Amino acid sequence: MPRILIAECKQEVSTFNPASSFYEDYRIVTGPEMLRYHRGVGEEIAGALSVFDGAEGIEVVPTFGASSNTSGGVLTTESFERLAKDCFDAMSQAGEVDAVYFCLHGAMQAADENDPEGFLLEGTRKIVGDETPIIVSLDLHGIATDKMLQLADAVVVYHTYPHVDFFETGARAAKLLLKVLDGAKPVTARVKIPVLARGDEMITDTGLVGECIRYAQEVESSDAGLAAAVMWGNPFTDVPELRSNAIVVTDGDEDAARQHANELANRFWTNREKMQVPLTSLEAAVRQAAEVESGTVVMMDAADATSSGASGDSNAIVREAVRQGYRGSVLAPVVDPAAVRKAFDAGVGGTIKTTFGGAIDPARYEPIELEARVRSLSDGKFRSESFGWHWDSGDTAVVEADNITLVVGTRPVSLFDRSWFWANGQDPQRFDMVVVKSPHCEHQMFADWCAKLINVDAPGSTSANLKSLGHTICDRPVFPLEEGVTFEANPDIFRRG
DSSP states (O other): OOEEEEEEEEOOBOTTOSSOBOGGGEEEEETHHHHHHHTTSOSHHHHHHHHHHTSTTOEEEEEEEEEESSOBSOBOHHHHHHHHHHHHHHHHTTOSOSEEEEEEOSOOOBTTBSOHHHHHHHHHHHHHOSSSOEEEEEOTTSOOOHHHHHHSSEEEEOOOSSOOOHHHHHHHHHHHHHHHHTTOOEEEEEEEEOBOOOSGGGOTTTSTHHHHHHHHHHHHTSSSEEEEEEEOOOTTSOOTTOSEEEEEEEESOHHHHHHHHHHHHHHHHHTGGGSSOOOEEHHHHHHHHHHOOSSOEEEEOGGGOGGGTOOSOOOHHHHHHHHHTOOSOEEEEEEOHHHHHHHHHHOTTOEEEEEESOSSOTTTOOOEEEEEEEEEEEOOEEEOTTTOOEEEOOSEEEEEETTEEEEEESSOOOOSSSHHHHHTTOOGGGSSEEEEOSSOOOTTTTTTTOSEEEEEEOOOTTOSOGGGTOOOSSOSSOBTTSSSOOOOOOOEEEEOO
16 A cells, blocks of 8 residues: 655745744644645645545555745744754654655745755655655746755646646646656656746736646646646745746656757747736826726735735835825725734724834835724634635734725735635725735736726835845846846756666
């Protein structure tokens, strides 16, 4: 009976967020609790379990599962050391296993480790040995390092953005793992593409990148295909191997892997200039919003996208609306623990005069003082609209300052849907202006019904204005940080054994 070890460690990090991430920011489940937890959520491990459950004679060995409650800043050294130790300790207690499925993200970063996933795979190899197959699943915003590809037998990558294929990716990884146990011999071709990409063209259903994704899916479903993807990394994780990658895994056919990886990479490179975001200045964005006579204007503040690793405490759009005397109703999210405490002290119906914003990243955001009435208070626990995941923004207050309604949390929470607004009694469609702190949401969340959507060039640690961030250690040159970048597809080959 094949014994398959399952492990997980995931977080997406912005190097440019000044607030550190900690061990306590992770949801930790170990042993049999991993199975109970993941059978109730639609993430990668649930998808893998659906495959293993349907296969005869498989023993699943759950070990360690860690997933950050939200993206954030760089993980402290102590926290990463603790995560790694706990993970390796749990693996060491699993006994002899025949294969490993490791659910990773790819865009982690620790204070003293720029390749945490590679470090975790290296430790896993020491425990299970060189001959045991390791299959890894990754976010397409992950960074695929040489070490990761050398240590894993194969990687399987999301095919959708916005991400809706967590479950399916885990199932694809599990099916590949079973093929390896049945004798498949993975060979991986990886082409480095010197591009950092953002914008609407990265939406896989409608954007230009969808051409690459569909080609990858054709390759993956072919006779020799085991896995294929393009990964455009996380431009906000400033690490040495940050870039885009074309990755193809075949069953022993190196020539086919090379050919398909080259084709994927060239298709991606051809569209690089279009894979950027046209941004509207703060001043122009608010002015345009004021010109809309009816309906809701969505102000996309991707620069403070908590799901991409930002701090969540930007008040930039609200500040500009106040400066211009914008009179429409405004709904905006902000992280500010001190303001929340004052709201709780005042109670529902009470009035507070305090500052909002700039609580975590004061170098970018100057606090704005407002007098506001407390409309509601909550413990911040809710479930996401998109996937039903359990989220926690800490103690949370809704305050109203004249025409501005703020949902104020104690800690960052992902904002790629409407969950936080709805959980706190706010319907975005009832406001003239809504600040959305996400680069993209599924179209039904906002784009399908809003009167106008504006991508705002606001300051922040996840700004699509990539030149504004200040990369210092990623490989250069890379487009668009430099002009005149040249490219020639040159596959690297990775093969275990």
